[in-house]
Amino acid sequence: MALDSKAGARAAPVITMPDLKVEGLAKAFGAAPAIFSDVSFTVSRGEAVALVGSNGAGKSTLLRCALGLIAPSAGRIELLGAELTGLGGRDMRALRAQTGLVAQKHNLVPRLSVLSNVIHGLLGQQSGPRYWHQALAPRAAREKAMAALEKVSMADFAQRRADRLSGGQSQRVAIARALVASPRLLIADEPTASLDPAAGEEVMALFFSLVRRENVTVIFTSHNMTHALEYGDRILGLGRGRLQLDAPVADLCAAELRKIYD
Numbered sequence: 048m049a050l051d052s053k054a055g056a057r058a059a060p061v062i063t064m065p066d067l068k069v070e071g072l073a074k075a076f077g078a079a080p081a082i083f084s085d086v087s088f089t090v091s092r093g094e095a096v097a098l099v100g101s102n103g104a105g106k107s108t109l110l111r112c113a114l115g116l117i118a119p120s121a122g123r124i125e126l127l128g129a130e131l132t133g134l135g136g137r138d139m140r141a142l143r144a145q146t147g148l149v150a151q152k153h154n155l156v157p158r159l160s161v162l163s164n165v166i167h168g169l170l171g172q173q174s175g176p177r178y179w180h181q182a183l184a185p186r187a188a189r190e191k192a193m194a195a196l197e198k199v200s201m202a203d204f205a206q207r208r209a210d211r212l213s214g215g216q217s218q219r220v221a222i223a224r225a226l227v228a229s230p231r232l233l234i235a236d237e238p239t240a241s242l243d244p245a246a247g248e249e250v251m252a253l254f255f256s257l258v259r260r261e262n263v264t265v266i267f268t269s270h271n272m273t274h275a276l277e278y279g280d281r282i283l284g285l286g287r288g289r290l291q292l293d294a295p296v297a298d299l300c301a302a303e304l305r306k307i308y309d
């Protein structure tokens with residue numbers, strides 16, 4: 048039966064492109080030996096992937112390459128369907144507006160209010176003059192930022208200066224800033240590294256409840272194997288200059304993860 052006849056027509060399979068596809072990636076700084084090479088993996092829409100490995104293994108460097116913040120020495124990267132090599136400034140900015148970063152040090156602007164810091168997360172979406180001070184930003188931006196602060200239970204702190212927050216509160220604000228623009232993909236680079244264990248647990252639980260609800264693709268790094276296994280769908284292990292592991296969490300235990308550090 049002809050596939051295109053009405054009787055035989057079937058719904059076309061939905062082929063979703065990976066949100067991130069990395070092929071044969073290598074990175075060296077200057078004349079130093081490559082930090083890693085031959086790294087290939089894909090991350091699907093809505094997946095949470097934990098990237099683990101020793102200090103200096105190259106996790107942050109790999110993620111910075113993936114976001115197009117630094118150029119790899121070899122290999123190719125497709126981010127949200129766009130090949131990064133040769134991408135012009137305007138296309139790169141459009142792509143960046145769909146991604147976000149939550150870093151170890153939350154990088155809030157210390158002297159500005161919590162609200163202004165979250166409005167800052169919307170800058171990639173604004174055209175024309177780009178205002179992010181709360182007194183100048185468009186009303187819609189202020190409302191979006193307040194809604195994001197509600198999600199992380201920080202609305203009551205909107206007018207507080209960012210440098211008057213605790214570490215856990217700051218990281219909640221950083222999460223609101225990363226989520227306010229409804230990104231498709233988020234990178235979280237050791238998001239709990241500067242937090243005490245209780246605040247770390249709280250921030251991880253909050254972060255993952257929000258990204259799961261909003262179907263955001265997440266790649267996170269962590270030295271906490273429990274977090275990697277609890278919040279990752281899949282684990283990537285970087286060590287000895289290569290990707291040593293790419294496996295679903297269901298197939299792994301903490302002992303296998305520790306081998307990456309040998």
Ligand SMILES: Nc1ncnc2c1ncn2[C@@H]1O[C@H](COP(=O)(O)OP(=O)(O)OP(=O)(O)O)[C@@H](O)[C@H]1O
Binds near residue numbers: 103
């Ligand atoms: N801009 C740079 N110039 C030169 N070397 C760099 C630069 N950035 C990173 N490196 C080196 O690359 C290596 C990997 O660093 P990277 O921060 O990516 O590791 P990491 O796995 O994220 O480590 P950690 O777990 O400690 O955060 C390190 O040896 C670091 O010194």
